[in-house]
Amino acid sequence: QVQLVESGGGLVQSGGSLRLSCTTSKLSLEEYAVVWSRQETGKEREGISCINNRDDKTYYSDSVKGRFTISMDHAKNTVYLQMTGLKPEDTAINSCTTDILCAWTVITGQGVVVPSSQIGPWGQGTHVTVAS
Numbered sequence: 001q002v003q004l005v006e007s008g009g010g011l012v013q014s015g016g017s018l019r020l021s022c023t024t025s026k027l028s029l030e031e032y033a034v035v036w037s038r039q040e041t042g043k044e045r046e047g048i049s050c051i052n053n054r055d056d057k058t059y060y061s062d063s064v065k066g067r068f069t070i071s072m073d074h075a076k077n078t079v080y081l082q083m084t085g086l087k088p089e090d091t092a093i094n095s096c097t098t099d100i101l102c103a104w105t106v107i108t109g110q111g112v113v114v115p116s117s118q119i120g121p122w123g124q125g126t127h128v129t130v131a132s
Contacts, residue, residue, distance in 0.1 A: 001119065001120045001121060002024055002026045002027050002098070002120050003024075003097075003120055003121050003122075003123055003124075004022050004023065004024050004034075004096050004097060004098065004120065004123045005022070005023055005024060005123055005124075006020060006021065006022050006094060006095060006096055006123045006124070006125055006126040007020070007021045007126055008020040008021045008126055009093075009094060009125075009126030009127045009128045009129075010127075010128070010129070011129045011130075011131065012086055012128075012129070012130055012131070013130070013131050014086065014087060014088060014130055014131065014132050015085060015086065016086050016130070017082070017083060017084045017085075017086065018083045018086065018128060019080055019081070019082050019083070020036070020080065020081040020083065020094055020126055020128075021078050021079075021080055022034060022036070022078065022079040022080075022081070022096035022123070023076070023077055023078040023079070024077070025077075027098075028077060029053055029072065029077050029078075029079060029098070030053045030054070030072075030074055030077075031053070031054075032053060032098040032099065032100070032119065033050055033051065033052045033053065033098070033099040033100060033101050033102045033116075034050065034051055034053065034070075034072070034079040034096055034097070034098060034099070035047060035049070035050045035096060035097055035098075035099050035102070035113065035115055035118070036048050036049045036050070036070065036079075036081050036094060036095070036096050036113075037094070037095055037096070037097075037113075037122065038090075038092035038093065038094045038095070038128070039092055039093050039095070039125075040091065040092045040093075045095075045122070046061065046063070046092075046112070047061060047112055047113035047114050047115065048060065048061045048063065048064045048068065048081075048094075048113060049061070049064065049068055049070040049081060049113055050070070050099070050102035050103070050104075050113045051070045051071070051072055051079060051102065052101060052102050053072050053074075053079075056072070057102065058070050058071075058102075059102045059103075059104045059113050060111075060113065061104075061110070061111060061112045061113045062110045062111040062112070063110070064083075064090075065111070067083065067084050067085040067086075068081055068082065068083050068084070069081070069082040069084075070082075079096065081094070081096075083128070086128070086130045087130060088130045088131070088132045089130075090128060090130050091128060091129050091130050092127075092128060093125035093126070093127055093128075094125055094126055094127075094128055095122040095123045095124070095125040095126075096122070096123055097115070097118055097119070097120050097121065097122050097123065098118075098119040098120045099115050099116055099117055099118050099119055100116060100117040100119065101116050101117070102116065103115065103116035
């Protein structure tokens with residue numbers, strides 16, 4: 001099982017932007033879905049975005065829809081998460097992993113990206129801190 005490597009986190013002011021990267025040299029991400037999640041200290045992990053690299057379909061949780069954009073650079077074997085309009089509540093450790101297909105469901109009235117058949121472990125993550 002391959003653990004992906006994340007980078008790009010940092011400290012930004014509210015309203016700012018960051019671009020996170022998720023990559024590996026051990027497999028071709030084109031063959032998988034890639035899921036981004038985040039976890040705040042003391043809280044459960046929350047799926048936020050997913051891309052099916054076979055058809056480039058993308059999925060977003062309601063909490064980030066319209067502000068975050070997921071994409072794949074096939075030449076670099078890297079999945080990006082462009083984060084704009086960042087809010088203090090976006091402060092979290094963001095991680096990625098491989099999956100067979102993206103999945104999205106509704107939990108307590110909110111659309112949420114969820115793993116369907118997670119393949120690898122979550123990466124160690126990259127910290128995003130948004131100051132108010």
